[in-house]
Amino acid sequence: MKRDLVLAHNSVQTNETSARRKADDASACSSSAASTGSDNYDVFLSFSGKDTRKTFADHLYNGLVDAGIHVFRDNNELREGEKIGTNLLQAIKNSKISISILSQNYASSKWCLQELVEMTKCIKSGHVVLPIFYHVEPTDVRNQKGSFGEAFSCLSRKYWEDVEKWKVALQEVASLKGWESEKTADGHEGELVKVVIKKVLSELKKAFQLVVTEQLVGINNVVEKILRLLDDNPSATQIVGIYGMGGIGKTTLAKVVHNKLSDQFQYSSFITNIRESSRCNGIFNLQNQLIFDLKGRDQVSNMDDGIRILESRFKLKKVLILLDDVDDHEQIKAFVGKHGWFEMGSKIIITTRIRTVLDDGVNCKYELQEIAKDKSLILFSRHAFRRDFPPCEFASLSHDVVSTTGGLPLALEVIGSSLCGQNQGFWQDTLKKLQKVPHKKVRDKLMISYDAxxxxxxxxxxxxxxxxxxxxxxxxxxxxxxxxxxxxxxx
Incomplete structure (x- = not known):
């Protein structure tokens, strides 16, 4: 998620900004942050330039960028005429995660401490703050002692009016779960960078999980069954196929399972609507999407090239892949031809209407059935009445409508939504139509299976x-x- 920015610096304003910052911050604390309030970023990186600009902060910054995480540094991305302090504070609000590298001279910077105060304010709105205690002890940060405390005392004498809010912020951040550079990964900074990136990716995936309807009924037991099938052999690549008629909820089920597992994988991909997309755009375009999602750099122009790239480039990557609406053996072959394409422990979920598509190369098959009548009434009621059961005056009509759906979740959702807020006369006319022919949206969905x-x-x-x-x-x-x-x- 990298964005190119056109940068223009007015020389007079840039010099004024630079002079003002030098006066306030001899340690030249720098931050990787948004340049304007209109831009959104994944990570705001706060650090003391004097301590870590060319060492740990630089390694972490480049590691995050290489992992596809949207981060950038303010000294490269300030726009003309903008106040640096305002930009940095707004950037924190527009980022999902802040990482503060709390080093010895961090507390000698007014800018770093202002950033820290803003981070703690944003925690209340779901912002994630990840502290790294770089050659300092968390207790020294919390209580402003040791070399960290000495730096803080020097700055405090100059900006006494801000001292109390800085102390509160330092105490709060020092209480958060983070990393101590000398204790994490036995002090190896390269390994610490990997640990931090893994945590950032995990947090970002929570914010970018696949979209699933909130009106889920009776799905928990089925999700647990699929998870057990996927975990049947943790030391091998496990491929599980979910099959069933159109509209029965295969994609929804697979998405829920994907979201349950996503934070365990650094690399994941959701290839949707393969049946239709492969016909319209070619299977190789979907292979390109998979390669991109798995952080590959290759682009292919035909299926055979895609197979060759996938087979050879990702053997050391443990991946989570969801292949949605497959209808041909060749499609599975194009994406996950052999279990050895990916690192052991990879998990692949396939949804299809056609059971026989799963006969080759799939470890387990699961048939998704219609939901029970009592669960059907709950699902229908949630869409028709925004509650779990119908009101008394609609109870009989609701039971009659539900009986026409055959426990098909798509029909329950579509029909329930279409009846929401309508009077009994409208319901009665709808019921008469449904007893003759399914709802158009449901009929169109079912016709896909017939046409095939x-x-x-x-x-x-x-x-x-x-x-x-x-x-x-x-x-x-x-x-x-x-x-x-x-x-x-x-x-």
Missing amino acids: LEKEDKQIFLDIACFFIGDDLRYAFYMWDACNFFSKNGD
């Missing part, structure tokens, strides 16, 4: 749906065999 059938299979489907309801199927098989429909090959 071969000509003979369509005939068999229509015979079953229209003529052989409740009949002995042996008679039907005799007829289909006589018509050369190869009914025994049907799924």
